[in-house]
Amino acid sequence: MHTVALFGAGKIGEAITAMLASSGRYTVRVCDGDLARAKAVAQQWGSCEARQLTISDHSALKRVLQGCSLVMSALPFACNKAVASAAADAGVHYADLTEDVDTSHYIAGLAANSPLCFIPQCGIAPGFISIAAAHLARLFDQLDSLKMRVGALPIYPTNRLKYNLTWSTDGLINEYCNPCEVIQDGMLIKVPPLEGHENFSLDGDEYETFNTSGGLGTLCHSLNGKVRELNYKTIRYPGHRDLIAFLLTDLRFHDDRDALKRILERSLSTTRQDKCMILVEATGLDKGRFCQKTYASTVYNQAIAGHHFGAIQATTAAGICGVVDLLLEGALKGRRGLIKTEEIPLPDFLANEFGRIFRDEKALSGLS
Helix, strand or coil, rough: EEEEEEECCCCCHHHHHHHHHHHHEEEEEEEEEHHHHHHHCCCCCCCEEECCCCCCHHHHHHHHHHCEEEECCCCCHHHHHHHHHHHHHHCEEEECCCCCCCHHHHHHHHHHCCEEEEECCCCCCHHHHHHHHHHHHHHHCCEEEEEEEEEEECCCCCCCCCECCCCHHHHHHHHHHHHHHEECCCCCCCCCCCCCCEEECCCCCEEEECCCCCCCCHHHHHHHHCCCCCEEECCCCCCCCHHHHHHHHCCCHHHHHHHHHHHHHHHEECCCCCEEEEEEEEEEEECCEEEEEEEEEEEEEEEEEEEEHHHHHHHHHHHHHHHHHHHHHHCCCCCCCEEEEHHCHHHHHCCCCCHHHHCHHHHCCCCC
């Protein structure tokens, strides 16, 4: 039985708690700035306890981590530097869901020469998408291009944005505002968010994609010099990108993200009736022939341990729970320092109790 600390009792934290506690192999210490919220999540499971969380108090963070093997951060990305520093000082492993590039670089610095393990960017994008993309990349003798597309979408969109809030509003705005790392013509560069607009159809439905920040995780740096083209784009229903660009650029909310957050959270409802679309397309030379290999899967909202969770909750929670379980119980046991998600073998992840949420035999067919 492992005792792990979970920082953040929001929508994703609730799903993480459900997965770990229902497995019978984990005791979860649910920690949040809102103690009542932490208790509401923890009391649903017999193997959980609730603790008050004060991010600004480094000593208090270390005390909360006493007796834990690992801390999982499901907090907004701005909190994760403090959490990772506390983990390093408390001597516990660390994993998070951040999409923020600067935060991940800071955590990589903590991981250098550390006897502990630090695994940032463990959700779906970044996270599982890098695991799947790296698997496809290894199938080629010479990789040419790698294109990654992910979207968390409401099944029943009704507003003009055709979007509902399904995860962190801070993270969403961060993705829409920050520069995006890509590889173009073999060069690692940064491109503006919301650009690179494309349209595509799938199963009779229309979608659009465009650049957003952070979804590649560390993959750009891992494959730099090994691929001609590498990029990540977010999937949305058509028209979403233009309205977001109007808000950020024309109305200048890019310079007032707090105000934009208040508007979005006031005006857009949440939903657990959603789906997560995952698409990776790779091209390159395989046994002397130029060919394409594609991984495409859609995960829908579902019940976990008798509780209904949205698709983005289930996939994000499964992403970090699967990686943590592989570290404490499986193929990653004994690793130290920084672990990049693209280093995790896709077969090991999909065989994991938590990673199986992503398993799609149709998506895996023909990949060899």
